[in-house]
Amino acid sequence: MSGRLDELQARLLDGDRRALSRVLSWVENGDARGREMLRRLYPRSGRARIIGLTGSPGAGKSTVTNEFAKVCRARGLSVGIVAVDPSSPYTQGAILGDRVRMAELHADRGVFIRSLASRGALGGLSAATQDVVHVLDAYGKDVVLIETVGAGQDEVEIASTAQTTVLVNTPNMGDDVQTLKAGIMEIADVLAVNKADLPGVDRMVSALKALLSLAPDRDWQPPITPLVATKSEGVEQLVDACEAHHAHLVETGRLADAESARARQQIVALARGRVLANLLNEIGEERLSQLSTAVASRSTDPHSAAEAWVGGE
Ligand SMILES: Nc1nc2c(ncn2[C@@H]2O[C@H](COP(=O)(O)OP(=O)(O)O)[C@@H](O)[C@H]2O)c(=O)[nH]1
Ligand SMILES: [Mg+2]
Numbered sequence: 001m002s003g004r005l006d007e008l009q010a011r012l013l014d015g016d017r018r019a020l021s022r023v024l025s026w027v028e029n030g031d032a033r034g035r036e037m038l039r040r041l042y043p044r045s046g047r048a049r050i051i052g053l054t055g056s057p058g059a060g061k062s063t064v065t066n067e068f069a070k071v072c073r074a075r076g077l078s079v080g081i082v083a084v085d086p087s088s089p090y091t092q093g094a095i096l097g098d099r100v101r102m103a104e105l106h107a108d109r110g111v112f113i114r115s116l117a118s119r120g121a122l123g124g125l126s127a128a129t130q131d132v133v134h135v136l137d138a139y140g141k142d143v144v145l146i147e148t149v150g151a152g153q154d155e156v157e158i159a160s161t162a163q164t165t166v167l168v169n170t171p172n173m174g175d176d177v178q179t180l181k182a183g184i185m186e187i188a189d190v191l192a193v194n195k196a197d198l199p200g201v202d203r204m205v206s207a208l209k210a211l212l213s214l215a216p217d218r219d220w221q222p223p224i225t226p227l228v229a230t231k232s233e234g235v236e237q238l239v240d241a242c243e244a245h246h247a248h249l250v251e252t253g254r255l256a257d258a259e260s261a262r263a264r265q266q267i268v269a270l271a272r273g274r275v276l277a278n279l280l281n282e283i284g285e286e287r288l289s290q291l292s293t294a295v296a297s298r299s300t301d302p303h304s305a306a307e308a309w310v311g312g313e
Pocket of ligand 1: 055056057058059060061062063064194195196197198227228229230231
């Protein structure tokens with residue numbers, strides 16, 4: 001067993017894509033072999049630039065990710081793409097123009113694309129995503145791009161996995177800017193305004209500037225970069241903005257702090273997953289059903305049922 005893992009590890013580190021795929025499947029599915037490979041590979045990670053792209057469905061995240069990858073490739077960097085957005089057209093369902101653009105990337109051996117389907121066994125989607133990122137990093141990717149939908153706790157956690165988070169906006173969501181407010185302030189390091197070929201770009205840029213001016217004391221002011229991803233316009237500037245943010249993190253010492261914060265978050269998520277798995281195992285399906293029935297029929301309340309299960313406050 002360990003001989004086979006030795007061989008797989010050697011192949012992966014030698015750039016073998018099939019070995020990489022196999023390890024990623026194990027890691028995603030929470031297979032014990034995935035954990036063993038991660039243990040072996042983790043010391044080799046920590047070199048990649050990790051960039052998250054988030055935003056509403058349809059904003060153009062996949063298209064921007066695709067173009068971002070091409071610019072990185074032109075700069076001589078290898079790229080890993082992790083698509084957490086279930087609607088991402090890396091494999092199917094894309095309209096023709098999108099598919100053609102994606103196909104170019106698929107043909108490039110310097111790019112490895114992974115769509116995450118499963119939520120992993122322990123610690124949920126965000127823990128599985130971080131593991132996948134670590135493996136791609138150890139594999140030697142210079143840049144790892146994570147595409148995720150900008151809603152929900154998992155996605156916010158995934159965004160915090162990235163060193164630099166790009167929020168992909170579009171002009172026609174000008175009226176939604178208020179709803180973006182929290183997200184912008186908390187997670188965005190770079191604000192892309194994609195679909196700049198559509199009307200309303202200036203209004204959107206002004207709205208974003210107004211939002212940013214509410215927090216003028218930040219030591220990093222997120223740059224706003226208009227883009228037309230479908231025409232590859234503005235993407236160089238977007239990549240440069242991400243580079244500038246990374247340089248800022250290094251200069252201020254934030255990169256190391258953020259790495260510790262990410263590590264802490266992943267440890268807690270994994271520990272939570274383990275504790276819960278143990279508890280579920282202990283109680284068993286039958287007893288849990290009994291408690292659920294008791295709560296549903298009002299013979300007890302949810303808090304008391306949880307207490308009957310795990311005790312304490
Ligand atoms: N007009 C215009 N359409 C775009 C642009 N970028 C992406 N799109 C289109 O918007 C749609 C959604 O793009 P996609 O990348 O799948 O968005 P995602 O759901 O955020 O990943 C696709 O049909 C794209 O071709 C752009 O710059 N301008
Ligand atoms: Mg997408």
